[in-house]
Amino acid sequence: MSGRSGVRTLSYRDAIREAMLEEMRRDPRVVVFCEDARFWTMPTNGFVDEFGPDRVPIMPISEEGFTGAAIGAAMTGVRPIVDYTIANLMYVAWDQIVNHAAKNRYLFGGQASVPIVFRAAMKYANATAAQHSDRPYPQLMNVPGLKIVVPSNPADALGLLKSAIRDDDPVVYFEPLRLWGAKGEVPVGDHLVPLGRAAVAREGRDATVVAIGDAVPAALKAAEGLASDGVEVEVVDPRTLVPLDTATILASVAKTGRLIIADPAHKTCGAAAEIAAVVAEEGFASLRGPIARVVAPDVHPPFSPALERLMYPTPARIAAAVEAAVADSHPKELTAQ
């Protein structure tokens, strides 16, 4: 456990807690706005004892109000972590996030800094139905001024949250709740993962799967299975959706010639659409066949687990898309046109 070189095993949830603890110890201006933050169910449970009631205040159910308050505090030197606990609850505060947090620096010609981290746990695949199961990052990707991350493992959850808290711009930090329990190795010491850098989660030459959030473990599972059939899949995890690391994605497609995008968010105007568009614009020459999106259909998450399990990318759906892509593509020598 000693030294910067070691690693420790943490759950995704504990990695988030650890990141907040480390940054709140480091910087007395980091505060937490979260309903029931002191509650045993929350990663911030116990924080009030160490940091006091001012830095972990009791929140009324007023998302719009306390988001506005976070903006006012941020513009005057405080660094709030605003935890909505359920991503859908951001909608109540949408005006403050989109019209103000995202815009104030630009609107005021650079005078304002809005260093807020907006945490949004996504409860989909938990039978909480349409009003608690959204994956709203595509909506916010269309809003300039917000940086957007979706970590897929504990090490990135820790390193990206610490970077987000230190960033001087608003960062929206999306957490697939079904990953909260996932355990993984995390470097000891001050582990920072830079915003805007993708990770190649697995190398492969035959097809590129760009996977987001909990589609990453699904894609890796699919890749394992395909490897036994001799199909080598490269899995790219963007980690940050804005700014998007298009260079890494384009380089992978240049190598494989085939692109599948796996994302639990809705199809239309989703992150998968943006990634497809970037490659169709900037990487067209390396494409050997159609791009494929393995995403949620454009219906709301239903309550019934029997239906909701059909919504999101699974290893089987991803593998099927890769096989179809490999089958339906033209010889490499024709791609140079």
Add this chain to the structure above:
Amino acid sequence: MSGRSGVRTLSYRDAIREAMLEEMRRDPRVVVFCEDARFWTMPTNGFVDEFGPDRVPIMPISEEGFTGAAIGAAMTGVRPIVDYTIANLMYVAWDQIVNHAAKNRYLFGGQASVPIVFRAAMKYANATAAQHSDRPYPQLMNVPGLKIVVPSNPADALGLLKSAIRDDDPVVYFEPLRLWGAKGEVPVGDHLVPLGRAAVAREGRDATVVAIGDAVPAALKAAEGLASDGVEVEVVDPRTLVPLDTATILASVAKTGRLIIADPAHKTCGAAAEIAAVVAEEGFASLRGPIARVVAPDVHPPFSPALERLMYPTPARIAAAVEAAVADSHPKELTAQ
């Protein structure tokens, strides 16, 4: 002026007014929720005299509240037209629009009907700066359950609004304010334009420009110029963005082999990204070269007209993209792979 066969000249703004008048006369359950609706600046000016104060109530500045009220009224048999007057103001009501209007039918297993038309004038290119200049339709395209239209001329403004008012689902009706003054011919009589059908605004064999809202007149202007250089551009106006008429777009690209998308909304996860993704998935074989997006850069609309004029698609930007696409494409016989 007599008979269903005639036409009349109307401005885009008057076409909207006419559509609301006709439908409110036709159906006593159609009502208007709009701040200052009775005000001379509003298309609904004078409505209160004909329809009375109950159907044109005085609105407090409570977008979230009156959107919720519109939903409650809609679920019990009323057909509200909710006019936000400025598209950005929808953000204040986002929870009611996204978590409720879009979801209630699905959430309640088909028991609820939410026949609301949400009108949103987009004031961009009018020096009203970031908080009044958004084009938020891409955000809502990612939300299932909302139908979304962006008329580009007076005839469609009239016919789509009348169809939207009669539709039993929530429809978001976006109006580029800079088109309000544009005049055009409108059929006399009960002119309905079906939701979900694109229009081919100009035919051409060399390149397809899918243009949205006021990018349509810009694209037509670009097409004129290019025609004199012998480049024949086909201009497709989707008119409805959800449900999107992908068949018409794919058929056009199958003919031309080249796709340019012109849209005043922001680039990332925009409507242009979705259209590019659909063609990269379903029309890849007919593409002769990279897809190009002519859209707004991912910064907020600045106040200064000297800067804002650089934001949106112009005939020059569209023409340049078409020329680049024609130059950078491979021979047709190679596309059959």
Add this chain to the structure above:
Amino acid sequence: MDRERQLDAMRRMLRIRRFEEAAMDIVRKGQGIAGSVHLCIGQEAAIVGSCLALRADDFTVGYHRSHGHPIAKGAALGPLMAELMGRRTGVCRGKGGSMHLADFAVGSLGETAIVGAGIPQAAGAAYGARIRGSDQVALAFFGDGAANIGSFHEGLNLAAAWRLGAVFVCENNLYAMSTALADTMAGESIAARAAAYAMPGVAVDGQDVVAVYEAVRAAVDRARGGGGPTLVEARTYRYRDHAEYGGLDLGHRPAEELEAWRARDPLDLHRARLLADGVSERELDELAEAAAEEVRAAVQFAKTSPAPEPEELLEDLWATPVGAPGHGPGPGPEPASTPEVVG
């Protein structure tokens, strides 16, 4: 309250209590209720007293602590229980679950999982009645936690400014999840906030079904008579935790507090009143048994109902189907045999 209505009050409270005990049991045994379940046990008088004051064709809008509202409004129990179990026979065909019960057939316009959001919707249902030339009243249920959200302010202001036939019933159970109302509201009472809208605000003993009925009845009469909206604050208490967390106790409330409230259980209080009014033990036991039997039948109905078919995933999104040429809702469902992602 006449005798028949008093017995009806007992009947409805028993239905809610037994229904929720059965749901709790299914959750505890892992027999097929997924997701969040928020029980209103302890709050039955506030809910039933309110609904008894309504006409069958009046409307209610509720919130996440949801089961009591449609039951008190008269919904059949089988489809409600089937909904909790995500079956295709559920009142929402399995699309909504516990937090989103709705039964439009009895005027239950649905429960929302977004705190406060139902308040302006109820105002809108009252406005709708005016437009349709009807004298139907709309009643919104919400918790104390909703008193601090913008929808409360905007919904009440709109109803007051438009003089709508709406009634706003706050089930004040003193806590929002683990947060005590006193820590988030400087004002002394929620009812007092009605003054900001020049609206009558009354606080009532939420454990006494007759007291709640009288207060809400006056509000409903006023609403129906064109007198405008009223805010009623019913002081009550939930016996269970915020939600069923597999029996874990959140321990955010002092044990004595819970005991003190249990001592004023709404069903016991009303039973005592009925006995004092000369209703026989036997009659009351028959009521209780009838409610228990209804619930047993509902559980049986739910457990023997089929799950939704995969194609139902794409149904109920739109009244007029997605079918624009070439348009589809995205990749269809895959065979149900597919393994889940392991997070």
Add this chain to the structure above:
Amino acid sequence: MDRERQLDAMRRMLRIRRFEEAAMDIVRKGQGIAGSVHLCIGQEAAIVGSCLALRADDFTVGYHRSHGHPIAKGAALGPLMAELMGRRTGVCRGKGGSMHLADFAVGSLGETAIVGAGIPQAAGAAYGARIRGSDQVALAFFGDGAANIGSFHEGLNLAAAWRLGAVFVCENNLYAMSTALADTMAGESIAARAAAYAMPGVAVDGQDVVAVYEAVRAAVDRARGGGGPTLVEARTYRYRDHAEYGGLDLGHRPAEELEAWRARDPLDLHRARLLADGVSERELDELAEAAAEEVRAAVQFAKTSPAPEPEELLEDLWATPVGAPGHGPGPGPEPASTPEVVG
């Protein structure tokens, strides 16, 4: 109020009046102010009286009727006028314009174009002071129309629950665009709504700069002393239409009403007071001339300032530039020679 501050009040009101007259003139002559311009002429006492009660390092947050707030807080006029004209020397580098003036150097945290949105932001600035161990106070300006929006309710409740050093000043000019307050609020006064938050609420004559100063001063002292927030309603009136529509009169207000308010012009009232207190005509004329000269210089500065360069379009979005590898903000600007779309 001592003599020096009384003169300062006159000075600041004159600056606002002359600044807005100059802006109006530029708009009318089409000399280069684009977009919406909302003038506060007639409301100067409410604005100046409030800002005089603040310390230089205190904060203000405002709204679309914006010019008076930063001027009263002490901002330099040149960069403000340059902002209205969209010049690169504008206080917001031409990015914000009339509705979004901000001068962080004098504690002006910016004007928002979203009604009510600044209210919780001011509460947050007050919270920020607590975290930073400072006794700075934050004051929010907003109009009567904002009293019906959720942000008002949530912002005031939060400030009260947290006992923040915030002051909420409503410039009640009786109308929201064409809508009379009486038609959208059943309650009798905005100040009375403070009771819902157990917060003091005071209504004051918004035409009397001294009365406003005294009321806001008491609120500021209370805020700085840890006594929590106050709501101050200043009853005032705008002489101009909601916005400058090329001189068109919206005619939604009776002419007599306007005349009655003009008869109590805040500058005239204060000038009379100063004369009665023995200030000489000459001294007052010098104040007036000095303000006029400041404004002439500001207009000169603005008109002779350059427009922003095309590359500035992409600046000021982020503190740490967009620069992820391969990432750009989309198609860059094109040469400024490109023709506009004709709508």
